[in-house]
Amino acid sequence: MSPSHLDRIPPGQNLVADFPVLHAGSVAHLRRESWVLNITGHVAKPLAIDWNALLSSPAVEQTCDLHCVTGWTKLDTRWKGVRLRTLLEEAAVEADTQHSVITAPDGWTTNLPVSELLRQDVIVAYEYEGGPISAEHGGPVRLLVPRLYLWKSAKWLLGIDLTVEQRLGFWETRGYHELGDPWLEQRYS
Ligand SMILES: Nc1nc2c(c(=O)[nH]1)N[C@H]1C(S)=C(S)[C@@H](COP(=O)(O)O)O[C@H]1N2
Numbered sequence: 237m238s239p240s241h242l243d244r245i246p247p248g249q250n251l252v253a254d255f256p257v258l259h260a261g262s263v264a265h266l267r268r269e270s271w272v273l274n275i276t277g278h279v280a281k282p283l284a285i286d287w288n289a290l291l292s293s294p295a296v297e298q299t300c301d302l303h304c305v306t307g308w309t310k311l312d313t314r315w316k317g318v319r320l321r322t323l324l325e326e327a328a329v330e331a332d333t334q335h336s337v338i339t340a341p342d343g344w345t346t347n348l349p350v351s352e353l354l355r356q357d358v359i360v361a362y363e364y365e366g367g368p369i370s371a372e373h374g375g376p377v378r379l380l381v382p383r384l385y386l387w388k389s390a391k392w393l394l395g396i397d398l399t400v401e402q403r404l405g406f407w408e409t410r411g412y413h414e415l416g417d418p419w420l421e422q423r424y425s
């Protein structure tokens with residue numbers, strides 16, 4: 237491993253070559269044909285984006301590193317999807333909106349500040365390593381927030397609810413950090 241690779245491993249993390257599968261509850265099996273992403277809450281134009289609408293939105297491909305709060309880091313994962321920023325511009329997020337709750341099946345949620353959602357590398361992903369995302373890894377569509385611990389990257393993405401006040405998500409109400417920056421080791425609150 238080159239020294240530049242070592243620079244990419246946050247404190248307290250260990251490299252893995254495989255791709256661990258982690259989630260609360262069981263794997264959701266969503267069909268592309270009936271999948272819909274709802275962007276709701278403090279927006280001028282609520283959106284319901286289906287599979288075809290997502291695929292006809294401007295696509296981006298990116299390679300990024302994943303950091304799980306349980307201690308593993310996986311380098312150079314390749315994804316394709318749509319910048320969340322593009323979708324949020326379409327939804328016209330109201331100016332005083334600072335927070336969001338990301339929703340997934342079985343009531344699983346995570347919270348993120350809008351400033352994080354707007355980053356260039358936050359994508360609504362539908363391909364991993366050149367193929368469909370497996371159900372285990374959150375397919376057909378998952379959120380990818382590479383800058384933060386991986387629990388923020390909701391698998392089986394269903395909704396983004398924009399809010400003025402912060403509401404904590406599933407892990408955040410159980411003691412995990414409200415932001416979760418791996419470089420600052422923001423594991424617990
Ligand atoms: N819907 C949903 N998304 C989720 C989770 C979950 O329980 N439900 N777990 C999170 C956690 S804690 C991690 S570490 C990553 C794991 O993603 P992976 O299984 O693709 O490695 O998914 C995140 N996204």
Ligand SMILES: [Mo]
Nearest residue numbers: 258304305387
């Ligand atoms: Mo995790």
